[in-house]
Amino acid sequence: MSFLSGFFGTLSLYFSRPFVIYAFVVGILISLCSSLLGVTLVLKRFSFIGDGLSHVAFGAMAIASVLKLTNDMPLILLITIITAILLLKTGQNTKIKGDAAVAMISVGALAIGYLLLNIFGNSSNLSGDVCSTLFGSTSILTLTSLDLIICVTLSVLMILFFVFFYNKIFAVTFDENFITATGTNANLYNLLIAIVIAIIIVLAMNLVGSLLISALVIFPALSAMRIFKSFLSVTVCSAVFSVICTALGLVISIIGGTPVGSTIVAVMIIGFIISYFAGLITGGKKA
Amino acid sequence: MALLTCEKLCLGYDNNIIVKDLSFSVNDGDYLCIVGENGSGKSTLMRTVLGLQNPISGDIIFGEGLKKNQIGYLPQQTQVQRDFPASVWEIVLSGCIGQMGFAPFYTSKQKKTADEAIKKMGIEHLKNRCYRELSGGQQQRVLLSRALCATENMLLLDEPVTGLDPKVTADMYELIDKLNKEYNITIIMISHDIDAAVKYASHILHIGKKVFFGTKAEYLKSHESGFFGIREDGENI
Numbered sequence A: 001m002s003f004l005s006g007f008f009g010t011l012s013l014y015f016s017r018p019f020v021i022y023a024f025v026v027g028i029l030i031s032l033c034s035s036l037l038g039v040t041l042v043l044k045r046f047s048f049i050g051d052g053l054s055h056v057a058f059g060a061m062a063i064a065s066v067l068k069l070t071n072d073m074p075l076i077l078l079i080t081i082i083t084a085i086l087l088l089k090t091g092q093n094t095k096i097k098g099d100a101a102v103a104m105i106s107v108g109a110l111a112i113g114y115l116l117l118n119i120f121g122n123s124s125n126l127s128g129d130v131c132s133t134l135f136g137s138t139s140i141l142t143l144t145s146l147d148l149i150i151c152v153t154l155s156v157l158m159i160l161f162f163v164f165f166y167n168k169i170f171a172v173t174f175d176e177n178f179i180t181a182t183g184t185n186a187n188l189y190n191l192l193i194a195i196v197i198a199i200i201i202v203l204a205m206n207l208v209g210s211l212l213i214s215a216l217v218i219f220p221a222l223s224a225m226r227i228f229k230s231f232l233s234v235t236v237c238s239a240v241f242s243v244i245c246t247a248l249g250l251v252i253s254i255i256g257g258t259p260v261g262s263t264i265v266a267v268m269i270i271g272f273i274i275s276y277f278a279g280l281i282t283g284g285k286k287a
Numbered sequence B: 001m002a003l004l005t006c007e008k009l010c011l012g013y014d015n016n017i018i019v020k021d022l023s024f025s026v027n028d029g030d031y032l033c034i035v036g037e038n039g040s041g042k043s044t045l046m047r048t049v050l051g052l053q054n055p056i057s058g059d060i061i062f063g064e065g066l067k068k069n070q071i072g073y074l075p076q077q078t079q080v081q082r083d084f085p086a087s088v089w090e091i092v093l094s095g096c097i098g099q100m101g102f103a104p105f106y107t108s109k110q111k112k113t114a115d116e117a118i119k120k121m122g123i124e125h126l127k128n129r130c131y132r133e134l135s136g137g138q139q140q141r142v143l144l145s146r147a148l149c150a151t152e153n154m155l156l157l158d159e160p161v162t163g164l165d166p167k168v169t170a171d172m173y174e175l176i177d178k179l180n181k182e183y184n185i186t187i188i189m190i191s192h193d194i195d196a197a198v199k200y201a202s203h204i205l206h207i208g209k210k211v212f213f214g215t216k217a218e219y220l221k222s223h224e225s226g227f228f229g230i231r232e233d234g235e236n237i
């Protein structure tokens, strides 16, 4: 009993601090938009593009820090969006293998990013900095007020985008050929989706770090697909899953002092295992 | 003027010509069957007519006010769809996407269209089921309902009965025939099955080493006179 009251005591103490509240608001918004688009990403077999883009975002961050930009978000956003559009184009081009191109760009960006930081960086704790960008140890707790505004605005925009284009996103995910054949510009929606994915990945880098972003995108979708069978229910479930896991992960990491990103992902893995068995029991996943 | 006219079409990929000099036309109410061996370019022709790829040369002309977003399409099934979480209703409704423009949500009229398409295909009881758990025949009916949502005029079907058992195949053919006769929907169907083509179609287009286009009667006549040799096209399953 005293343990519990101690626990909630600590929790309320933490929640009296603004930066913890900010971290929660931003974390939940980011996890919400990444899980919404995650369903499309997984179903379109685009998850490897998400992975590649997260590495590109790391490279972009390295460039931004070499240039000593006070606010690196715009540059990172720009570079990642352009890469997303290029990757989409090569994916449509049958001559170049899409996945090989992604792999090339993604490891290339990682290597160049680290190299740049090493050569031009003047940080006393380089490996600590790199580690924190890759695994996002505390960045969510140290957001500047400008970062905060950008993160909140962009996540809300992404969520609105998803709601307004929900029907189009479903159609373009389920069968691109059909909607093109019946007079809808599927390429336009593919382009929009690519841009949105790039934005979400840059946002998510703040929450979990660039190596762990894919988890934020993939785990909620895959867990929801274990249990539910319609696109709407999978989307709703993956959003709920993602928000719950993120909130839990944040609480645990704040109280236990564990790294935020890894803790959230660990909670998601547990969530996935639970959904896996729930799916087996309800027969959610046949064939 | 015909609903669809193709003039001197050359089809293929990256200047790799598969079909040359193809000309034919489809009138309102026609039932055209496209037959030919595997790999002869039937799907390529259909994809080109639908604007999914460009012809190498030649013209495709839509007439009688037929617009691009008034054509229904039943694709040859792809693998991605197999594990897709989607209900029958969601899929059928997405057939209305061409009429939607930039509006974010479906109108109640579009929902009614989807409801009617589901009724025409006799799958009301499957409306809330998961698509991937349906049998092959049921899945085809769902995709046909979706195609119906997109059109009142013209349906393009790419091998609608592949992989279905004989009974379900026969039902499917009857259903398509009903759409043509009762609802006056122009049908262009790719099929392996020459017997069914001869039974239901009004016109036949044969592509391959030899190209033939004409009415069913003309096709049968040219068949007897040995135009195609000894049923070299008879790889019907």
Ligand SMILES: Nc1ncnc2c1ncn2[C@@H]1O[C@H](COP(=O)(O)OP(=O)(O)O)[C@@H](O)[C@H]1O
Binding pocket: B013, B018, B036, B037, B038, B039, B040, B041, B042, B043, B044, B045
């Ligand atoms: N995406 C593609 N790129 C290049 N060639 C293709 C492509 N799709 C099909 N082909 C080739 O075009 C020819 C015709 O294919 P297709 O139209 O699918 O035949 P059918 O539907 O009559 O069986 C085949 O030889 C095939 O190898």
Ligand SMILES: [Mg+2]
Binding pocket: B042, B043, B044, B076, B158, B159
């Ligand atoms: Mg084919």
